[in-house]
Amino acid sequence: MNTEEVAKKLVDYCRNGEWMKALDDLYSKDIVSVEAQAGENMPAEMRGIDQVRGKTAWWEKNFEVHSAKVGGPFVARDTFVVQFDIDVTENASKKRMQMSEVGIYTVKDGKVAREEFLPLAQQKE
Numbered sequence: 001m002n003t004e005e006v007a008k009k010l011v012d013y014c015r016n017g018e019w020m021k022a023l024d025d026l027y028s029k030d031i032v033s034v035e036a037q038a039g040e041n042m043p044a045e046m047r048g049i050d051q052v053r054g055k056t057a058w059w060e061k062n063f064e065v066h067s068a069k070v071g072g073p074f075v076a077r078d079t080f081v082v083q084f085d086i087d088v089t090e091n092a093s094k095k096r097m098q099m100s101e102v103g104i105y106t107v108k109d110g111k112v113a114r115e116e117f118l119p120l121a122q123q124k125e
Helices: 003-015 019-026 049-062
Strands: 027-034 045-047 063-076 079-090 096-108 111-119
Touching: 003 019, 003 063, 003 079, 003 096, 003 111, 019 027, 019 049, 027 049, 045 049, 049 063
Parallel strands: 027 111
Antiparallel strands: 027 045, 063 079, 079 096, 096 111
16 A cells, blocks of 8 residues: 555544554554653553554543544655544543644555654643
């Protein structure tokens, strides 16, 4: 698959909430995944499909997704960008929140080799 085909397929999976299926079908076994910051028990950077599957399983276990708007993909050369606007509730705290971020993806040999997430900057009031 070329970059545009991978990008479109990833967006389709995300729109359907099929996060693990996207990993299984589209991600390199050597994937590098980078979040904007480290979590309490999770590093900002994960390497390898098993670590990324673990992060995704953690997300699915700890958050209830009410809705997810997935924009894009925006594609050039070996890179594409997807915008995510997600309405979630954290299961432990029952806190509902809206999250906006973009994922920047790099494709190599027909698979996602790198993803990096950048959150929307907070507006000052």
